[in-house]
Amino acid sequence: MTVKCKINTPFDIIIVLPYLFSDHPSFPEGILKKVLEKEGFSVGILETPFWQKKESFAALGRPRLCFAIVTGPVDSILLNYTSLRKRRNEDLYQEGGRAFFSGYPPSIGYKIRPDRTTLVFANRIREAFGDVPIIIGGMEASMRRFAHYDFQQDAIRRSILLDSRADILVVGMGERQMIKIARRLNEGTSIKDIVLPGTARAVNAITSGIDIEEIPSHEDILQNRKKLLDAQVALERALRHGKKIAQRHANRFIVEEPAEKYNDSDLALAYDQDYSRSHLRPGIYSPALRMNLFSITSHRGCGGGCSFCSIYCHQGKGILSRSGDSILRELHALLRHPEWKGSVSDIGGPTAEMYGTNCAKETCRRQSCLFPDRCSNFGNPEAYLELLRVCRNIKGVKKIFIGSGLRYDLLLHFPELLEEIMVHHAGKYLRIAPEHTEDSVLGLMGKPPFEALESFVQIFNSINKRLKRKVELAPYLMIGHPGESREDIVSMKAKLRALNIKTTDVQVFTPSPGTLSTAMYCGECSSSSSPVPVVKDVKELMRRKRFLIG
Numbered sequence: 080m081t082v083k084c085k086i087n088t089p090f091d092i093i094i095v096l097p098y099l100f101s102d103h104p105s106f107p108e109g110i111l112k113k114v115l116e117k118e119g120f121s122v123g124i125l126e127t128p129f130w131q132k133k134e135s136f137a138a139l140g141r142p143r144l145c146f147a148i149v150t151g152p153v154d155s156i157l158l159n160y161t162s163l164r165k166r167r168n169e170d171l172y173q174e175g176g177r178a179f180f181s182g183y184p185p186s187i188g189y190k191i192r193p194d195r196t197t198l199v200f201a202n203r204i205r206e207a208f209g210d211v212p213i214i215i216g217g218m219e220a221s222m223r224r225f226a227h228y229d230f231q232q233d234a235i236r237r238s239i240l241l242d243s244r245a246d247i248l249v250v251g252m253g254e255r256q257m258i259k260i261a262r263r264l265n266e267g268t269s270i271k272d273i274v275l276p277g278t279a280r281a282v283n284a285i286t287s288g289i290d291i292e293e294i295p296s297h298e299d300i301l302q303n304r305k306k307l308l309d310a311q312v313a314l315e316r317a318l319r320h321g322k323k324i325a326q327r328h329a330n331r332f333i334v335e336e337p338a339e340k341y342n343d344s345d346l347a348l349a350y351d352q353d354y355s356r357s358h359l360r361p362g363i364y365s366p367a368l369r370m371n372l373f374s375i376t377s378h379r380g381c382g383g384g385c386s387f388c389s390i391y392c393h394q395g396k397g398i399l400s401r402s403g404d405s406i407l408r409e410l411h412a413l414l415r416h417p418e419w420k421g422s423v424s425d426i427g428g429p430t431a432e433m434y435g436t437n438c439a440k441e442t443c444r445r446q447s448c449l450f451p452d453r454c455s456n457f458g459n460p461e462a463y464l465e466l467l468r469v470c471r472n473i474k475g476v477k478k479i480f481i482g483s484g485l486r487y488d489l490l491l492h493f494p495e496l497l498e499e500i501m502v503h504h505a506g507k508y509l510r511i512a513p514e515h516t517e518d519s520v521l522g523l524m525g526k527p528p529f530e531a532l533e534s535f536v537q538i539f540n541s542i543n544k545r546l547k548r549k550v551e552l553a554p555y556l557m558i559g560h561p562g563e564s565r566e567d568i569v570s571m572k573a574k575l576r577a578l579n580i581k582t583t584d585v586q587v588f589t590p591s592p593g594t595l596s597t598a599m600y601c602g603e604c605s606s607s608s609s610p611v612p613v614v615k616d617v618k619e620l621m622r623r624k625r626f627l628i629g
């Protein structure tokens with residue numbers, strides 16, 4: 080366990096996290112610390128506490144205002160298990176990727192990141208400090224804020240707010256909410272009285288009304304797993320309509336307040352800071368920090384609306400882009416980094432070329448900006464083209480790669496951008512994510528039909544013919560999504576072969592908490608209530624994967 084110590088006076092806020100703290104804007108804990116300090120609060124960092132003992136959580140004492148538990152950009156169960164429910168023995172966010180406390184046996188009891196970290200940490204803090212305010216946030220808390228499916232346990236679990244006994248759950252992007260919570264606590268407001276946009280709490284009663292969407296209860300879902308899909312559909316609709324959302328859990332309710340839109344100044348506050356891009360102990364690197372050392376986040380949000388992706392219920396489908404000046408300031412700061420060798424590993428967001436495609440519409444009822452067709456209000460990726468041109472011409476920058484995902488169905492309409500990416504920003508491979516080829520499965524995934532991939536490959540091949548240095552397509556493929564049959568896999572292999580596309584990067588669908596696809600998997604039906612086939616048998620999934628790769 081490593082802590083950052085402060086003597087005599089308590090920290091205002093203590094951030095607790097199950098991996099190495101990174102002072103880097105690609106990591107939520109790095110941003111959170113900077114924005115809270117900018118507000119004048121002192122922030123202690125308690126990283127990798129030995130969670131088996133409550134005393135480990137007392138290493139920095141009791142904070143004056145609150146604990147904030149941050150578990151990073153990925154749910155602990157997804158990091159601790161493969162999609163086939165096998166335990167992982169490595170953790171990219173730890174020193175050397177080592178997942179276990181040193182000096183202890185490599186067993187689950189000594190994993191640095193415990194399963195369902197948020198609730199383990201929150202309960203230990205309660206044991207150590209009783210009624211101290213506890214705030215939870217990040218992907219794990221966000222996606223488990225209502226009753227959800229946990230694929231490792233194959234069980235419906237109640238809201239993480241109840242199991243963790245945390246006071247407030249910050250939904251999605253959290254800097255603004257955390258600042259407001261800290262200000263209110265600092266003014267002396269009781270944690271019980273803090274109700275803010277973009278947060279969720281457990282309460283004893285709600286007042287029904289037209290501004291509140293009550294989704295099927297935890298008990299309804301326990302009785303009938305199909306209700307999880309009803310709940311998910313209602314939740315996503317309420318998010319689009321900006322409504323308050325409530326879900327009954329026995330005699331309590333989980334209530335989520337509608338979020339406020341983040342704006343440019345929120346992003347400027349988060350990113351225009353002096354980050355050291357190091358852990359607390361300089362000179363060591365977790366694989367995750369090493370990979371992201373020279374990456375730049377250009378925007379948040381994704382308009383894709385894919386059913387299996389967490390981004391919709393976490394960051395939302397609205398694109399929020401940083402200003403070009405802010406990105407350039409960050410790029411210039413990279414040039415001064417002691418390890419800078421000239422390459423930027425990424426400039427992007429959830430989908431790289433969505434930078435600058437911000438939509439001005441205040442309300443929107445669509446699930447996706449791109450599916451079933453591209454919305455006429457969705458912007459063109461010209462801003463991204465321009466940004467890349469400016470950035471790669473900066474003296475000292477030798478190469479800019481694009482590590483973020485690219486939507487090929489967007490790129491096919493902008494061959495100029497595609498060509499520049501192939502010439503200047505791709506390595507040997509250009510990574511795209513068609514995921515599947517069968518329209519029935521693609522439809523359930525919320526992805527474009529196969530013909531979009533065919534058109535893209537045609538354009539890609541015609542550009543490639545003109546290039547001196549050839550680029551290969553490396554597609555991410557997914558098997559085992561609800562709705563897929565064995566015949567689909569046979570057809571998929573034949574179609575990809577016909578397009579001369581590799582089938583080496585195949586992942587098995589993971590029913591992660593809080594997505595539409597997971598609700599389909601759980602209820603074995605689609606959102607139109609039609610039954611869909613679901614494969615849960617590991618041997619069958621392995622057979623499909625081997626067949627596709629072979």
Ligand code: SF4
Pocket residue numbers: 381382383384385388389390391429430484486
């Ligand atoms: S395009 Fe990528 S980031 Fe966007 S919703 Fe789909 S899977 Fe998620």
Ligand code: SF4
Pocket residue numbers: 382396397438439440442443444445447448449454455456457458
């Ligand atoms: S109006 Fe169109 S572009 Fe804007 S958010 Fe809705 S679907 Fe996306």
